[in-house]
Structures are given as C-alpha cells and as structure tokens.
Amino acid sequence: MIRYSELKNKMLKDVASLQKDDFYLLEGKLIFKQEQKSLDAKKYLEKHYGNVEVLKANNHPHWNSQYKIELYFTGISEGVQA
Amino acid sequence: MIETQYIKKTHKEIDHSSNRLISDRHLHKHPYDPELLESIRDDILKPRTCKEFMDWLETHPHYDMVAEASSQFIRGTHQDDCFYQCAKINTDWSNITSRIQKYADENQINEKFDTNYTKEWRVFPMKEQKEFVPFRHNTELDNMRKHGFTKQYQLIEVTLTENFPELKQIEKLFDFEWGKADINYQPTSGQFPRHVDFLTTPFRRAIEEDPKIANTRYNPFTKTPEGYQMTRILIALEDWVPGQMFMFENYSWNNWKAGDTINFAWHSCRHSTSNCSYRPRPLMKISGMVKDGHWLTQKKFKEFKI
Numbered sequence: 287m288i289r290y291s292e293l294k295n296k297m298l299k300d301v302a303s304l305q306k307d308d309f310y311l312l313e314g315k316l317i318f319k320q321e322q323k324s325l326d327a328k329k330y331l332e333k334h335y336g337n338v339e340v341l342k343a344n345n346h347p348h349w350n351s352q353y354k355i356e357l358y359f360t361g362i363s364e365g366v367q368a
Numbered sequence: 369m370i371e372t373q374y375i376k377k378t379h380k381e382i383d384h385s386s387n388r389l390i391s392d393r394h395l396h397k398h399p400y401d402p403e404l405l406e407s408i409r410d411d412i413l414k415p416r417t418c419k420e421f422m423d424w425l426e427t428h429p430h431y432d433m434v435a436e437a438s439s440q441f442i443r444g445t446h447q448d449d450c451f452y453q454c455a456k457i458n459t460d461w462s463n464i465t466s467r468i469q470k471y472a473d474e475n476q477i478n479e480k481f482d483t484n485y486t487k488e489w490r491v492f493p494m495k496e497q498k499e500f501v502p503f504r505h506n507t508e509l510d511n512m513r514k515h516g517f518t519k520q521y522q523l524i525e526v527t528l529t530e531n532f533p534e535l536k537q538i539e540k541l542f543d544f545e546w547g548k549a550d551i552n553y554q555p556t557s558g559q560f561p562r563h564v565d566f567l568t569t570p571f572r573r574a575i576e577e578d579p580k581i582a583n584t585r586y587n588p589f590t591k592t593p594e595g596y597q598m599t600r601i602l603i604a605l606e607d608w609v610p611g612q613m614f615m616f617e618n619y620s621w622n623n624w625k626a627g628d629t630i631n632f633a634w635h636s637c638r639h640s641t642s643n644c645s646y647r648p649r650p651l652m653k654i655s656g657m658v659k660d661g662h663w664l665t666q667k668k669f670k671e672f673k674i
Contacts (some may be wrong), residue, residue, distance in 0.1 A: 287441075287445055287449040287633065287665070288442045288445060289438060289439075289440035289442075289589055289636075290409075290441070290442055291409065291413060291589075291631075292440075293442065304412075307403075310402035310403060310405065310406045310407065311402065311406070311409075311440075311442075312399060312400065312402045312405070313443075314439075314441050314442055314443030314444075314617060314637075314638075315443055315607065316442075317402050322671055332642045336444070346397075346399065348396075348397045348401065349401045349402070349403070350401055350403050350404070351402075351403055353402070357442025358442075358443040358444055359442060359443060359445075360444050361444055361446075362444045362446055363443050363446060363589075364446040364448045365446070365449065
C-alpha cells in the first residue's frame, strides 16, 4: 500500500519544483495550492504509478490557506509501495 | 537496560474528563484543514516508544483530528490492500445466531439503542472489565454526536464471558496475542461514520502488562510495536441482507455469508457502517497482535470447520 508520507518524500526528492508546503493530503487526495505544481506532480505520478484524476479544489472558510487542484489515482496495482 | 514497568489503570482510575472539550464549539470542523492535518501527521511520525505514543494519544485534546491525520491512505489504492477475505469458518451458525438474538432480546439491545460515552458503551457490565479497559476518546464521540451519529452499534462481550463458548473457540483459531473478541451488533438504523482505528483497547492492555512491548519503538504507519502487526478481523455471523452497508474508503463489502472473515487495513482505510435493512447485523470482531510472519500478515486464506 502506498503511504502518503513516503510518497510525498519521494515526490519532494524527485520533482524539483515541489516544496513541502505546496501540497497536502485530504481524505485520500493530494491537494495543491498552485495549479502549475499540480501539473508537475501529475506528470510524475502518472509516469510512476498510473492514471491520475484532476479535480478543482473546494475551499472552506475555516482553512488557513487556499487551494486550486486535487489529484487522486484511479487504479493502483495491488501491493504497490511508494 | 532495565525495562520500565507501567501501572495498569482500571476503569475507575481513568480521568474521563481529561481529554474532553468544554463544548463541541471547540471541535475542529470537517473537512479538516489540510495544513493542520499535516502538522499533526508530522507529530505522529516522531519517534516514540509504544508507551510514549499511547500517553501522547490519550491526552491529546483533538483525538478526532489525530485519527484523521494518522491515515496514510491514497485514493486509488487496490481493494485487496484495503480488505480481503482471509478465512472461511464453517460451523452451525444458526445455533449461534439464535442465542445472540435471545441475548439481544433479554438485554433489550435493540430497544435501548443509543451509543453514549464510555460507561454505556458495552453491554457487559463495566465492573467486570478488570483486564480490558475500553478506550473511547471523548472528542471522537463528541464529533460523531455533533453530526447526528448517536446510534452506532452495540458491543456484546465475548472474551470475558461464557455466554458464547463457540465464539471463544473461533477466537482461538487465529492465535492472537492480547486478543479481544466482541460481537459488533448493529441494530436497524445504526450508523457508524467513517473513521480509522488505533486498536487502543488491546494495545493499552499489552503496554500495561508487558514492559517489553511498552518500551518497543512504535511504528506510526502500522500503528503497532515494531516486530508485530496489530490485527483486526471481522467475521460475518449471519448472511448479508440488502440494506446492510460496510464501506472501506471507496470500496464496499457486501453479499457476505455467515463465516466469511475479512482482514482489513484498519490503520489507514477509513471505514464506515450503516444498517438500513430490517434485520440487526451481527459481526464478530477480533483484535489483537500477531508477530511478523504470522499467516494473517501474509494475505493467506484459511478454511476452518468447527
């Protein structure tokens, strides 16, 4: 099973444009503050893990930051790890 | 090195107000702030022994957020990594379920269905629970109640009683250490909202009884002492009927037959249940610890006949 923290560490290492505070985990989806960074991440994730769906992020008044995009996988193979 | 031995708490000795907020206005709102979840997750990942982690968790004022942050689940994960059938148990289920129904009738489990705070949580009297002090964190219940989930399920004691000897026999098939079995009995209209677990009731008991486990490094991904796998399996005690729902993230478990047994990623996959049928839904849940290498850690399937 892919674990978010391990996946994130790998993404921060491999995708030069990404910084720790660019994206987080929300209910299984990766949520990004900037659209361009989500595109960089999508490209990387599709190359290594499979198809990625893109959603416009919903924002909420009780959150500290604003977000643009959410990404999630549609079908990761059994047993895959980050 | 001298291992530190800790004092076991009885139910009476637990301060039930210690992690309680004065009002549900102080609870964080759903959906939780992703930034805040990340900072809690970073805290969860700090190196701790099992005892240190348990103390941190037990006294945290926002257990509900800690639980959410503790999930490392990524949507799109394969269904078999969320839950899978690990066993089939063949026995006279109709005899067992008719006695469960009789027990439910005698104890008015369907009629007095209101999930409240820890004291009322289990059907078996609390004073008898010397060895197994249940863990229910108040902010989790407060959060659920705030959203209207006041009728969840009832737990009928198995391990501590002689009411269901066949179920205790079934519990032994799985060779759990620090095992604990209950009937998770969900009357009609019951709903348990999505959540992930910490299995703190058997975990705390292991910490209090075994200083080696208490001092072992806690693995925040598996939520288990290093070298072990905390495990929770669910055994269907009756055949599924339409309206009974059990979700693991975006996957649904249904069409089960009595004796079907599933193992699931309780530590990561948010799961939820609802009984919109016109029959109570009895499952047996068994939680405990197995060592790395046990067949339940290897996605194997076993069939048993009793």
